[in-house]
Amino acid sequence: MIDERRVSPLAHREPLHAGDFAHLAEDAFRGIVSVRAAPIHLAAPLQAVTGRTLPIRAGHADLGRRCAVLWLGPDEWAIITAPDAAAGIAQDLSQALAPYHHQVVDVSDYNTVLTLRGSAVRELLAKLITIDLHPRHFTRSNGVATLCGKAQIWLICREDEKSAREPLFEIVVRRSMADYLWCLIADAGREWAMPPQEPIGQVPLHMPG
């Protein structure tokens, strides 16, 4: 149950569809935990707390149904989990890591998650992202931190429970840029008739001088 006093960054948006080519939606309130530690200290506690294996190669992620762990650096990972699970994981992990140098921070509210499904998603994202998105180079169980347009994101490719053929792409983006990114992706989807979106940041300015 999501506390109804909470408002997600894209609460004002409805999912967008472009035939079978692309579907864009917000997967709001996902739990996200940032973890800094030495891998040798983290692997066992992570397994114990989340059941996931610590990914230690760049561009890789260990993706479970309820919990995903994304490699972000030699001593930095992100755990992406169900709504309301983040606080518990953060607390348990922090406790387990107490003897070691570490930092565990709940950043669930910092970010939101966009999901993209459909046959044209790779092509759509290639308009905005410079990494190699070909299935030989970026597929299920891959995740990277990169730029999408001018927004920093984490991009994750995973099995889609709704489709055997096409994977599901998840984009984790900071909340203040979520609406910009939403509109930018919708614009990239124009080719497949995704409806255009007007950014909420288009407000009257009163600049100094």
Place this chain on the structure above:
Amino acid sequence: MSAQPARLSQNRLSQGGLIDRTQPITFSFDGKRYQGFAGDTLASALLANGVHHVARSFKYHRPRGFMGAGPEDPGALVRIGSDPATMVVNQRATEVELHEGLEAFPQNCWPSLRFDIGVVNDLMHRFLPAGFYYKTFMGPPGSWMFFEPFIRRAAGLGPAPSAPDPARYEHMNRHCEVLVIGSGPAGLAAARQAARSGARVILAEESAACGGRIFAEAEGDALIEGLAPRAWCTRVLEELADHPDVTLLTRTSASGYYAQNWLTLFENCTDHLPPSQAGNLPRHRLWRVRAQQVVLATGAIERPLVFNGNDRPGIMLASAARTWLHRYGVRPGENAVIFANNDDAWRSAFDLHDVGARIAAIIDTRPDPAPAHREAAQARGIPVRLGATIVATRGRRRIRSIDVAAFDAGGVTGKPERIACDLLCVSGGWSPNVALFSQSGGSLRHDEALASFVPDEARQEVVPVGACAGAFSLEEAVSGGREAGRAAAQAAGFVASATDPAAGETRDGAPPYRVAPAWELPSNRPKSRIRAFVDHQNDVTAKDLHLAVREGYGAVEHAKRYTTTGMGTDQGKTVGVNAIGVLSGVLDKPIGEIGVTTFRPPWKPISFGAVAGQHVGALFHPRRTTAMHDWHVANGAVFEIVGDWLRARVYRQPGEDFEAALQRECRAARNAIGVLDASTLGKIDIRGKDARVFLNRIYSNAWMKLEPGRCRYGLMTNEDGMVFDDGVTACLGDDHFHMTTTTGGAARVLAWLEEYHQTEWPDLEVFMTSVTEQWAVASICGPRAPELAADLFDDIDADPERFPFMSHASGHIDGVPARVFRVSFTGEISYEINVPASYGLWLWRTLMERGAPYGITPYGTEGMHLLRAEKGFIIVGQETDGTLTPVDLGMGWAVKKNADFIGKRSLTRSDTARDDRLQLVGLLTADPAFVIPEGSQIIASAREQSPRTPMIGHVTSSYFSPTLGRSIALALVAGGHGRMGERIHVARAGADPVPATITGTDFLAGLKDAS
């Protein structure tokens, strides 16, 4: 065929070419309606209608027709459309594809293409020599100013559209193993061979159809792998279509070749369609391709010859004539002369003859053309003149006749003979299209036999093949392409199949290419009358190049700029080598020693829209919004942008202006409660056993004794000792801190901390994680804030006695977790309330509701600036500009004496320690109602003096203070800390200086003293 062929225009052949005679298209040029066919370019359709004169040249406004048939054409530039937003100018008519309703116009002419006033420039050409433009800079003072308007008006290309472009543009980022540029025989063979390995292949073709010169030449008895060339092309394209990892891009030119095999491809997606059919596609796309291997199959470009009168409509490249014939089914003339220095051009005579044109003569500068050609000419009854040149031409808007004469090294020898013609096909030989190879960093070498520059050493993973590599035979093109494609795939880790052993013979349909260079041909006319154009776009003649050499600009890069040869939209595609050839003649140096000018991207002009892609207008840059944004919008906020964030500046109520809203908000904050959305402040979670030591080195003030539960204001200085950020940091635990930074400095500060940790102090155990957006922050301040706070928290005692200034507490509001900091930026009692960001809007609404009885009033960043100025607090970036130390700001108390920190040594340098530095002070004007404009200069005297009054500082912040009922200002004044009470003057533009008195910066303290 069910549809009836439309009536054919006068010069249209009844069959052949890549046009569809069942699909007529109506278009207009220069206000007149014409008909063409699907598959036509604007140029081919105009030629089919007998229109040769389509443009005026850049400088002399001379009539221009079609010299080339593709991207190499220098002169036939037109404007498409007339809508001020969507019109496009400087389009090559040879590349504009016809679509229903296309409207094209000539440009650079007035009042009309036919009668153009600008042609007076041509009559004046002796007074507009090379370098005229530069000479006006040097000449009598003011001459550039005098000539500029004339030059700008007279010389030129099309005018820019005057309204915003409504079209969409996109980027497309791609990685591939093999990128093949060009889809002639060599490119197709390379792409196919690479594709067979399973590698990702991108094949970029500049025109609408693949095949290159396959469709521009008569097939004759040529074969490729045992098939007629066009059948072979179809088969290869079918095979490529079956490979899922092949991307074939037509209407796509490679525009730039950059480092690490990164190339840009410019794709025209919809320009060739009527607007109604463009659908949802962008107008243009810029493909940004990272290729492991690049195969350049960019072909070769034919050169014109440099002879007197060589620039009339109806004079075209011999290869262009064949392109019109074979690709577009257009006969470009009825009575043709061929003029060449090589064997290849003779084919134009034969092909034209074979479609019924009369060939008035073949003129070859050489004595010894291919015997097979001589026989073929004789068999067709075509007159041939060897060792001859054209000494003059006639015909204003279309060539009418030529004068031909024999010549030798000494000049014209025979008596000129006049020959009537309506088409002159010229060929000075072929130049491999090395633009991209050169852009890639590869070196060029001059090949004597080919009389042109060919690729030499590659600097990147790139292989030129076919004509681009100087391999002009079909056999070399196909075998070279196959091998390059195979090798490229293999180098990228894909095993390519060996060459297909079943492939049949490949052979050319024409004698091998031979050329004898003839760079500048003589004429029997007086020197002053000879006008032999080298650059047809920029109106540069051979004579201009001679002048450049005489005036000391003989080096090729100098000559280019002095004469403008090879500049403009054309960049010397056809003529670059001719200019070098002419220079070599003048300087009497071998052409290889002259060298070439630099080939720079783009290969041809591309739209700004494609470069910008989607990132324009509302999507130009993210405008970051806080969780409370919707409330601000709904309540009259006007915004300013701070560090990409949209921050409410003031909230205007109905009927209120900006200043009134500001004064109301500030009074509320001083008298009741003000509330500020402070979510945008940078926040960094810092953790580790050495976190405290780390902070102590980062901040200029002391941090070792801050207890858990307490907060402290900190100043950061850079290595120079200059203040670069500030903020309050709270101690959450002995090894755990919550740092805040300025809104605009958040990313910079985190990067600064990480850099120092990773490069200077990796031994310190400390981690930093940004939590800026994890928390939404509402800061309440004012005398009644404690009353509201007492109501608000479930489990925090808000009484300022027990929850003192510069401390913090964690607790809940209606069960929602909150971190509350008792810090103040206004001088009032404040509570900075942090909640998880998804509760931000709820928190704000809750505060507005429960604060209503206390008169809670939201204030924006302008109010915040005013309130803190009353208190004398600095804003980094407003008071500071990267040149001020903590001492300059009157914050010497924030400089610790006993421990090291970044910038400490710099504070004792003689310059930073001097006491006449700019120092922060307060200013009170003599007239309390006068608000000094921010940025005003401060002077020491009441009047301007001679010598000029020294400037002694400037005003950084200035407001009308509602609390003091008068104006206040903060300023930087030289030695200001020692000048308290001194009277200074503030300069004004166009008015007398205003007197003011130097005071301390805390204006509220002054108020308290007074009361």
